[in-house]
Amino acid sequence: MAKQQKMVEDITSMEVDFAKWYTDVVKKAELVDYSSVKGCMIIRPYGYAIWENIQADLDKRFKETGHENVYMPLLIPEHLLQVEKDHVEGFAPEVAWVTQGGEETLSERLCIRPTSEVLFCEHYKKIINSYRDLPKLYNQWCNVMRWEKTTRPFLRSSEFLWQEGHTMHETKEEAMEETMQQLRTYEEFYRDTLAIPAVTGRKTDKEKFAGALETYTIEPMMHNGVALQGGTSHYFGTHFAECFGITFTGRDNTQQVPHQTSWGVSTRMIGAIIMVHGDDNGLVLPPKIAPIQLVIVPIAVHKPGVLEKARELQEQLKGKFRVKLDESDNSPGWKFAQYEMKGVPLRLEIGPKDIENNQCVLVTRHNREKTFVSLDELPQVIEQKLQEVHDGIYQRALENLKEKTSVATTLDEFLDIAQNKPGFIKAMWCGDSACEDKIKDLTNGVKSRCIPFEEEHLADTCVCCGKPAKHMVYWGKQY
């Protein structure tokens, strides 16, 4: 046991420097470390445990809706990437190329997958022959690589971990249903597991995925008013399938082309968790994915009976919750700060007086609320408290989202908000991408986030050009 008394290192305040606050948190909570490879991160045990909990939850949702996991190759031959024009244009500038294998120079460059549409298409061509082979509902958990110029842990790194679903369907209707179902799955996962509210909707043509007919997105709002593309679900129509020559014999015995979707979320979600829920004391983790849900801190640990009681509680609780007992010699104050920084949702304090009274203290991380709890009711109260934390941080995030959503009906108003009040701007749009370009230029980076499923009528004309408006759009800066 450590005699040494380390102090929890300081974290830069959010208000002072949000970017520095973010990197302080990811480093000091031991989520990641940098490596000697530009833009590639090391995900440390505490960070990876969050990812494992995310994976387990999402994977269960995917399997319940009939999806199967597969594994495709890491490398894509250049000619395969080039089969679909938009796709290669979108990705070729940002891939890593393998040109040597062992001692030999390869006759064709291979790129490290930035995404695997083309690999799935190549495989589907072989295994889809009849309508009986459809739908194909495949997903893969893997690493992908995009050669990024500026990187930030979780938010934008050259290599990241993700899941990519790729499905093939008999009809457009079925494929659209899948596209929407998977977006809904993400929305539910964000809400019910990560305690993160978000705006969802359709991307404009300009912001669509390279090669997709429609891209749907989930856009949570970070604490500082910057949005983040939290997950996307794409409908491809039959275009990729045509490029790859995938056909099937339909129910009416004609040759048909299947309709395709893809959808994905990545380790970037961990960045969202940090920036939506975190505060100046560090991480605040949603209970459902917290590697430690409850930390037990014994008070006056050398007094007789304290450690024994703490261990007894740990034994009692460990089958039901992810529990850690910190038996180290560090002071309770140090431990409080340490596990607050690590975002542990609940702290249980127990000392000699508590034991006398058959009670303990529970403290919720997000609001530091203290409750005295009878030891007889402990498991039930912990259950309730974890739910309270979930609901509490969800509400707080929802208020932030609402507070950081403004409405603009004129360009002046728009520019004023863009400059002075970071967040979403709801405004009308004519449908022309020239207006998206202009707004981006004038605002130093505000882009259309999405056209929500339920549009409001804020004005008759486009906020930018004044022509008749076609859609209400959420705008904002993004990570």
Place this chain on the structure above:
Amino acid sequence: MAKQQKMVEDITSMEVDFAKWYTDVVKKAELVDYSSVKGCMIIRPYGYAIWENIQADLDKRFKETGHENVYMPLLIPEHLLQVEKDHVEGFAPEVAWVTQGGEETLSERLCIRPTSEVLFCEHYKKIINSYRDLPKLYNQWCNVMRWEKTTRPFLRSSEFLWQEGHTMHETKEEAMEETMQQLRTYEEFYRDTLAIPAVTGRKTDKEKFAGALETYTIEPMMHNGVALQGGTSHYFGTHFAECFGITFTGRDNTQQVPHQTSWGVSTRMIGAIIMVHGDDNGLVLPPKIAPIQLVIVPIAVHKPGVLEKARELQEQLKGKFRVKLDESDNSPGWKFAQYEMKGVPLRLEIGPKDIENNQCVLVTRHNREKTFVSLDELPQVIEQKLQEVHDGIYQRALENLKEKTSVATTLDEFLDIAQNKPGFIKAMWCGDSACEDKIKDLTNGVKSRCIPFEEEHLADTCVCCGKPAKHMVYWGKQY
């Protein structure tokens, strides 16, 4: 539902052509498909589900012994790979090199990890300072790449999936204990989960992992008498740590160098499962990792009540076992052959007569034994039967291992066995790698597999050179 009546395609007999039998099985049981990237395989849903079951089981074992999962970068800068001499010599000839990122040519080549010792060392250098930081017990699940010339699905592919544990310890004793513990974990996993018996022991210097002081191995015996390196656990001493400048302040306040281990198993294990348990009808899967443990085949499915009863049984059993009900219009005979090929351990047949008698038929895949079972006792009997299958295929594999293990005390005897009786050859060895080279040359590829933990005294002299023997060695050809 399919009206079409496909017949199960023929599988080449093992006796006729074992290699073709193997590729027939992996293809026809839909475990893998080939991709357009040389040596990279597509792991299809049925194959990947086996891997997921393997992962879940092993990961639990690792965590129970205190290991934590992390994720290291995919790419290794050339200078980092070169830090340890033996390691770079061992791996540099067989790695894939990234030389271009996006549009630019890189100033330093990056290789796709063939294994991650050097990445772990670079990270450990940063996070290990005191004996209090030890041990570090990290593991990672990931893809790795080795540029192989001839490849075979699961057994030898350029890209494969694996886990690699990398640990650091205060003392040699602790590190050796870890090395042996992890080998034991593999041994138990092979025996208790995969139903595969194996020889374990220490590699000779010649066969050690590039950079390791000691390599321990688990070597199961395939049905055709060829061995397979089924998993390895390495003790590195302090050599890598010295190369990387990793030191810590010891309990006595002196600067010390930690002792290191690494250990790994890969998707190659699926190859072992196929070649140890499979037969001329296809796969035979160990119940603990079978994606489907029990398939329900309704007989005379159009007779009233049959499908209903089959569904009722599925409902009753699905929480307890991995169950599939095949409701398709294919004939029972086709289904029997199909699920035999897929290696499903148990088949449940139920028809009108069975329903009348409140019974069903259970057939065990590995020996086609039929049992009539009262529906009242079904879950218990299935439980027993799955255990019977596990024990039965383990015994069969053990007999094969024994039958395919010979003893040679003279070189003539050795060469005769090597030519005529594929399998392990136990023989004495002087300790000189020149004899290993000579035996390999004379036998067209027989190598030392390992020095077992309990050596027998078969003779006084080396089977090859006649000098005094130091060790008893298991020899054999390998995949």
